[in-house]
Amino acid sequence: MVDQVHALKTALSLRAGSLLAFPAGAVLLAILERGWLAIGALAGAMLAVSLFERRRFGRALGIQIPSSSAAIVTGLAVRFGLLTGLFVVTLGVLALFRDTALSRALGWPDLAVIALSSGAALLANALSARLAPIRASVPGRPAPKSAPADTVILEGEIIESDPRR
Numbered sequence: 009m010v011d012q013v014h015a016l017k018t019a020l021s022l023r024a025g026s027l028l029a030f031p032a033g034a035v036l037l038a039i040l041e042r043g044w045l046a047i048g049a050l051a052g053a054m055l056a057v058s059l060f061e062r063r064r065f066g067r068a069l070g071i072q073i074p075s076s077s078a079a080i081v082t083g084l085a086v087r088f089g090l091l092t093g094l095f096v097v098t099l100g101v102l103a104l105f106r107d108t109a110l111s112r113a114l115g116w117p118d119l120a121v122i123a124l125s126s127g128a129a130l131l132a133n134a135l136s137a138r139l140a141p142i143r144a145s146v147p148g149r150p151a152p153k154s155a156p157a158d159t160v161i162l163e164g165e166i167i168e169s170d171p172r173r
Contacts, residue, residue: 033125038098
């Protein structure tokens with residue numbers, strides 16, 4: 009039992025670490041004085057990793073997780089905005105101590121940071137998935153009770169509309 013708790017804690021720590029991979033990439037791009045094109049590419053890589061993980065979760069749970077083009081564009085815009093904000097704040101702090109000149113094109117340092125961030129996130133998520141596998145049915149646990157159409161569900165408790173049933 010202690011090993012399972014330790015494995016779950018490690019899996020959650022890896023998931024938390026994978027969340028920090030892309031913000032760390034944005035900070036590294038600011039330190040290297042790369043441009044906004046690199047932030048856009050980093051946001052695209054972040055979205056790709058997110059879609060990959062959503063599909064992997066869906067396969068593990070046995071459900072289809074739909075994604076529309078509007079959701080993808082919104083997700084890209086949100087990620088780009090968050091990474092740009094972190095990039096600008098980091099550049100602002102760096103500008104207090106040194107002159108900054110941003111790159112105007114994508115180069116190998118940008119691609120290296122993007123690959124490093126994406127690889128770190130995917131590796132942490134894969135290790136986490138191996139430590140704490142997701143199952144559609146948990147052994148030793150009863151299947152959830154389905155509720156009839158005319159019932160109300162409050163905080164997981166099924167309250168039937170006709171108490172005589």
